[in-house]
Amino acid sequence: MKIEEAFRVKQEDTEEQTDLMALKEEREVLNETEEKYQYENLHDFITGEKSFCSLQSKKTSTRKRAQKKRTRSYLTCFHCGKTFKQQESLNKHMRFHTGEKPNTCFRCGQSFSEKEHLKVHMKTHYGEKDFSCYRCGKTFSQSGNIKLHMNIHTGEKPFTCKDCGKGFNQKGSLNYHIKVHTRKKPFICPLCRKFFKREQNLKVHMKVHTEEKPFTCPQCEKSFRQKRYLDAHMRRIHTG
Numbered sequence: 001m002k003i004e005e006a007f008r009v010k011q012e013d014t015e016e017q018t019d020l021m022a023l024k025e026e027r028e029v030l031n032e033t034e035e036k037y038q039y040e041n042l043h044d045f046i047t048g049e050k051s052f053c054s055l056q057s058k059k060t061s062t063r064k065r066a067q068k069k070r071t072r073s074y075l076t077c078f079h080c081g082k083t084f085k086q087q088e089s090l091n092k093h094m095r096f097h098t099g100e101k102p103n104t105c106f107r108c109g110q111s112f113s114e115k116e117h118l119k120v121h122m123k124t125h126y127g128e129k130d131f132s133c134y135r136c137g138k139t140f141s142q143s144g145n146i147k148l149h150m151n152i153h154t155g156e157k158p159f160t161c162k163d164c165g166k167g168f169n170q171k172g173s174l175n176y177h178i179k180v181h182t183r184k185k186p187f188i189c190p191l192c193r194k195f196f197k198r199e200q201n202l203k204v205h206m207k208v209h210t211e212e213k214p215f216t217c218p219q220c221e222k223s224f225r226q227k228r229y230l231d232a233h234m235r236r237i238h239t240g
Helices: 003-047 052-070 087-098 115-126 143-154 171-182 199-210 227-238
Strands: none
């Protein structure tokens, strides 16, 4: 056998022995670790306590889970920066920015951004009224409507006019009232909601509802609600 071959064989034997020693050491470490965890589990079972290593291991595991949760990818709205876990949630949110309303009522053509809102709306067509007022028995198709209706019974007036401070129990009443400030006819009849430029005109108009006729013809004693009607009567009937 040549010297080079002898050296190569010797080197291979040495490397093989080194690998065997490393494998042996690795097995010993694994055995020691297994025995350690078996001892800790036995200790926990007997004493009912958690060993320090066990607690540290659980803390490490908890930290890893928390880190994994933090690094989990989220879907971000490029309009406002809000994040979502699911694509469907992001799609719904985007409709607030785009104004898209893909859910349309086939009865009246009104559109909604959410399918749930369309379902609630459909009840107005089918007459489904699941919510009933326990005070008067009036029924409503939406829970929000009955909450507003209860203001009538409780006397609560959560809707306030920012111009004059007057309160209302219904938002619709407030919206109607605001016209008093925005129109050129600020005086409104509380019975028929007719508007007038002057307060005096409103007072005259109120006689229509009270049936008061203060203007009487001196010749035939026929009465009229307004003076102009009396004057017209005098010209047409008595002055011919």
